[in-house]
Amino acid sequence: MNDPNFQNDDLLDIHNLKTYFFTREGVVRAVDGVDFKVKVGEIFGLVGESGCGKSVTSLSILRLVNPPGRVVDGSILFQGRNLLELTDAEMRQVRGNRISMIFQQPLPSLDPIRPIGDQIVEALLVHKKMDQRQAWKHAVDLLNLVGIPDASRRSHSYPFELSGGMAQRAMIAIALSCEPELLIADEPTTALDVTIQAQILELLCDLRSRLGMAIILITHDLGVVAEMADWVSVMYAGRVVEEASVNSLFEEPLHPYTRGLIESIPVLDQDRKRLNAIPGVVCDCINMPAGCKFAPRCKVQIEKNMTICNKHEPHLLEVSPNHKVRCWLYEEFSH
Amino acid sequence: MDNMDITVKEFSCPEDLRCTPRFRWHPTAIYGLVIFGLVVIVSIFAPLLSPYDPTDQDLRNRLKPPTVEHPLGTDNLGRDVLARIYYGGRQALVISFVTIMISATFGTVMGALASRRAGSFLDEILMRSVDLFLAFPQIIISLMIVATLKPGFWPLVLALSITGWTVYARLARAVGLEICSQTYIEAAVATGESEWLIMRKHIIPNTLGPILAQIFLRFGHTLLTIAGLSYLGLGIQPPTPDWGSMLSEAQPFMVRVPTLLLFPGLAIFITALSVTMAGQGLMLMFDPQQKRTWQ
Numbered sequence: 001m002n003d004p005n006f007q008n009d010d011l012l013d014i015h016n017l018k019t020y021f022f023t024r025e026g027v028v029r030a031v032d033g034v035d036f037k038v039k040v041g042e043i044f045g046l047v048g049e050s051g052c053g054k055s056v057t058s059l060s061i062l063r064l065v066n067p068p069g070r071v072v073d074g075s076i077l078f079q080g081r082n083l084l085e086l087t088d089a090e091m092r093q094v095r096g097n098r099i100s101m102i103f104q105q106p107l108p109s110l111d112p113i114r115p116i117g118d119q120i121v122e123a124l125l126v127h128k129k130m131d132q133r134q135a136w137k138h139a140v141d142l143l144n145l146v147g148i149p150d151a152s153r154r155s156h157s158y159p160f161e162l163s164g165g166m167a168q169r170a171m172i173a174i175a176l177s178c179e180p181e182l183l184i185a186d187e188p189t190t191a192l193d194v195t196i197q198a199q200i201l202e203l204l205c206d207l208r209s210r211l212g213m214a215i216i217l218i219t220h221d222l223g224v225v226a227e228m229a230d231w232v233s234v235m236y237a238g239r240v241v242e243e244a245s246v247n248s249l250f251e252e253p254l255h256p257y258t259r260g261l262i263e264s265i266p267v268l269d270q271d272r273k274r275l276n277a278i279p280g281v282v283c284d285c286i287n288m289p290a291g292c293k294f295a296p297r298c299k300v301q302i303e304k305n306m307t308i309c310n311k312h313e314p315h316l317l318e319v320s321p322n323h324k325v326r327c328w329l330y331e332e333f334s335h
Numbered sequence: 336m337d338n339m340d341i342t343v344k345e346f347s348c349p350e351d352l353r354c355t356p357r358f359r360w361h362p363t364a365i366y367g368l369v370i371f372g373l374v375v376i377v378s379i380f381a382p383l384l385s386p387y388d389p390t391d392q393d394l395r396n397r398l399k400p401p402t403v404e405h406p407l408g409t410d411n412l413g414r415d416v417l418a419r420i421y422y423g424g425r426q427a428l429v430i431s432f433v434t435i436m437i438s439a440t441f442g443t444v445m446g447a448l449a450s451r452r453a454g455s456f457l458d459e460i461l462m463r464s465v466d467l468f469l470a471f472p473q474i475i476i477s478l479m480i481v482a483t484l485k486p487g488f489w490p491l492v493l494a495l496s497i498t499g500w501t502v503y504a505r506l507a508r509a510v511g512l513e514i515c516s517q518t519y520i521e522a523a524v525a526t527g528e529s530e531w532l533i534m535r536k537h538i539i540p541n542t543l544g545p546i547l548a549q550i551f552l553r554f555g556h557t558l559l560t561i562a563g564l565s566y567l568g569l570g571i572q573p574p575t576p577d578w579g580s581m582l583s584e585a586q587p588f589m590v591r592v593p594t595l596l597l598f599p600g601l602a603i604f605i606t607a608l609s610v611t612m613a614g615q616g617l618m619l620m621f622d623p624q625q626k627r628t629w630q
Contacts, residue, residue, distance in 0.1 A: 062525055096527035108518040111537050122536065123526045174526065 010077075011182055011214050012038040012061070017074035019053075019060045026286040030056040030069065032238035035316070038182065038214050038231075043205075045229030045246070046218045047261070051282050053238040054218045058184045061216075062095055079181070097127040100175035104187040106167035110159035116170040117143070117155025123177040142173040147203060165196035169203070176207065184216045189224065201228055222265055226250055234258050237282060237293035240316065244323040254325040256300045292328065300329065364616025370609035374602075378424045387415035389422040389576040398592050407598050410581070411588055416595065419576040420602050426488070426571045427578065428606075431557040434492050438499035439550050445500070446507025447538045450515055451530065453508075462508065465501040473498040474563060481569045491570065495557055506549055510542040551614025555607035562603050578603045 019031040031053040038044045046054045059065050061076055063083065076083040083094065103109040111119060120139035124130060130138070136155070143151035146169040159167055168188065175183055185204065189197035205228060208215055217229055225232055225246065232249050234242040234257065242255040253259045260278040280297040295301050295309040308328050316326045377384060387405075393413035401408045407416035449458040468476070480494035514520065515538065523533050564570035565579025573580060578599040585595035 064521065064524060092527045092529060094527070095525055101522075101525040103518055103522060105518060109522040111519045111523075111541070113540055114536075122528070122532075126527050126529075126532070171522075174522075 009040045010037045011040045011042075011079065012216075013075075013077040014057075014061070015075045015077070017057065017060060017076065018072045019056050019065055019069060020072050021069040023068055023286075028286055029238050029288065031060060033074070034235070034238070034240055036233050036240060036243060038216060040181070041208065041212050041214055042231060043208060043215045043217055043229045045225035045232040046216060046235060047220065047222060047225055047232060048235035049220055049261075049282060052235045054235050055186055057235070058101065058186050058216060058218055061184060062099060062101060063091055064101075093127070096123055096175075096180070097178045098180050099182045099184065100178070100180045101184040101186065102168070102171050102175045102188050105191050106164055106171045107159055107162075109171055110167060112159055115156045115158055116162070116173075120155075120170075120174050120177055123174045127178045139173070139177070142177055143170070145176070145207070146170070146173045147199075148173075163196075164192050165199065168192060168196075168200055172200075172203065172207070176211070179211060180213055182214045182216065184218070186218045187220070188217075189221075190219075197224075204228070222261055234261070237288065239293060239326065240324075241294065241326045242324065243316070244325075248320070248323045252323075254319060254323065254330060255294075255327050256298045256329075257294050260299070292326075359620070361616040361620045363612050364620055367609045367611070367613030367616055370605060371613055374424060374606050374609065375428065377421055378428055381418075381421035381425065385415065385418035385421050387418040389414060389418040390574045391415075398588060398595070400592065401594065408592065408594055410584065410595055416581075416598055419581060420578070420598055422576040423578040423581060423599060423602065424606060426575060427558055427561045427565075430488065430491050430495070430561055430571075431554055434495040434499060434557055435550055435554055437492065438496040439503050439546060439553075441496070442500035442503025443507045443539060443542060443546055446504040446509075447511045447534055447542060449504070450508045450511025451534060451538060453512055453515070458508075461504065465504050468498060468501045474560065477560065477564060478567070478569060481564060486564075486569050486572050491561065491564065494564075495560060499553065499557065502553065503546060503549060506545055507539075507542050510545050511538050514538055514541045548614055548618040551610055551617060554610040554614070558607050558610070559603065 014034060014036050017031055017034045018029070021028040021030055034053070034057055036044070036046075046057065048054045056065065056069070060071050061078075061083065063071070065071060071084060074084070078094070078099065083091065086094065110116065117136060117139045120142055121132065121135040124135045124138060125132075128135075140151045140155050143155055148154050148166060148169050154166075159170070162170060168191075172188075183204075188204070189200050192200060201224060204215060204217075207213070217225070219225060229246045232242075232244060232246050233240045234249075234255065236257050242249065242253070242258045244254075249258065250262070253262050257278070260276075263276045264278060266275055278297055289296060289310065291308070291310040291312050292298070292301075292314055298309065300306075301309045306328060314326050314328045314331070316324050317330050318324050319330055381389075391414060393409065396405075396409050396413045398411055399405060399409045399413075405415050405417065407420065410416055410419070445461055449461045452458050476498050477494040480497065481490050484490035484493070520533060520537060523537055528536075561570055562577075562579030562582070565577045566583040568580075568583065570579050571577035573584075581599035582596060582603075585592075585599070589596045
């Protein structure tokens with residue numbers, strides 16, 4: 001709590017974040033005006049299909065966007081401090097220490113030629129004043145915490161000796177080493193098989209309640225979000241199209257895109273030949289449509305023949321205290 | 336419980352299914368290392384092996400063919416050739432070793448730096464200077480440096496290092512580029528590690544495999560370059576015995592006493608070959624994908 005004015009329970013407050021990629025073909029607006037808040041100890045789900053900007057959002061928070069990408073506008077207040085205004089050295093103090101991140105692919109995220117214990121020790125020594133032996137002991141404790149059996153022996157294992165689930169646990173141990181206030185989990189279970197997925201998610205939930213950290217859970221799996229998250233943002237083409245508490249979102253999805261996503265979840269007890277899918281693909285990132293980015297694929301827009309959708313982009317409207325949506329269908333709530 | 340007496344046989348895993356791959360020496364590596372080991376031992380224990388001093392002249396016994404007293408004959412000043420062969424590798428081996436250490440370290444660090452900052456101004460400067468060095472024949476640059484500085488141990492090391500580091504820099508950059516695109520580098524940044532730490536702990540250690548192979552291959556090459564410089568009179572200076580300078584001294588007598596050329600030539604050949612063989616073999620041993628082709 002570096003800022004004395006920081007009093008509310010918003011851990012992270014992202015406002016109007018814009019991350020553009022300046023490519024030879026043109027400017028790709030990967031993240032275009034994203035707003036959301038993450039409260040202390042909350043699991044915040046960030047949902048969307050591939051290429052909607054959810055990973056770039058998470059990379060922007062840690063300022064890990066590489067050229068030709070650049071955060072061009074907005075603010076990322078973490079505990080009242082704007083991360084975008086920190087110096088590189090100050091940012092290094094935040095990375096891994098206050099905010100850490102776990103990646104989609106656990107194995108490539110571990111250095112192949114060093115034992116996992118050694119890699120946890122390194123993460124510890126970067127931020128904490130400890131000697132090698134204390135750090136190693138702490139590393140073994142962490143491996144125990146994330147549920148790796150026979151941790152003291154396993155700490156000497158190399159990444160290639162671990163299974164995917166084990167490697168993800170080791171990754172989580174590294175991320176948790178300095179007890180961060182915020183953990184960004186970028187599709188932490190996509191590369192794992194279903195049973196391991198469940199174990200990892202359970203572990204994350206368990207760690208959240210034990211350590212009291214907030215988690216930003218990035219995923220395209222609505223089932224995972226329904227199970228884990230407290231609050232959800234649905235992203236489409238670099239924008240938040242719907243934001244709600246998890247109950248509100250699944251009970252009453254408002255945006256046609258969110259409805260489409262929920263309808264496209266396969267249901268076991270229904271006899272259907274084909275999955276319900278949203279027609280079309282995510283729009284061309286360089287030549288975005290002028291109006292609502294989802295309009296060309298939107299069933300409702302075509303049925304109701306709403307011309308406004310193709311001309312003007314709707315604002316994020318507050319429909320109820322814990323539900324916001326970016327769609328012309330709910331225009332009456334704008335006042 | 337007698338009927339329940341089930342004996343569990345100790346499970347023995349077939350050879351090719353063993354969980355941990357057994358460490359096996361590649362024959363080429365063994366031959367290379369053994370021969371090179373012999374060369375090093377002979378060089379170290381030269382004073383014990385030879386009854387003659389390599390610089391003792393005996394003008395009455397000049398250019399003698401091999402005899403019992405002088406198994407490889409004597410040279411134009413009546414010095415024992417075998418003694419000179421024993422001593423002749425000492426300087427060259429040490430210079431090669433020091434040169435390799437300096438140029439490999441410098442080149443690897445520079446290459447790793449360039450790979451982490453690929454496309455930047457620093458990368459351009461480093462790699463264009465590498466191109467500049469590679470555009471000249473190496474021996475010419477070495478000649479220029481040694482000729483300007485007076486021949487000696489350090490001038491030779493300097494000359495060879497200046498031309499040698501470029502190979503490592505290029506290799507380290509090429510390997511480093513691939514490493515820098517890996518997620519574990521991104522993960523290291525996300526952990527808050529400084530650029531220096533990432534370089535030292537992740538990038539350089541991961542480039543060491545190919546660099547090590549290159550070191551072995553370059554050792555023989557450096558040895559040959561030293562011999563070449565000595566042959567031209569700019570390497571190790573007389574009266575210190577050296578294989579390369581023995582060759583150049585033998586040149587006027589090569590028709591009368593061809594063995595004078597033959598033995599130092601063989602010594603250089605065997606040493607360079609053994610190091611290269613050791614390098615090749617070790618490279619095959621530690622490359623998991625090559626392993627299957629010989630095991």
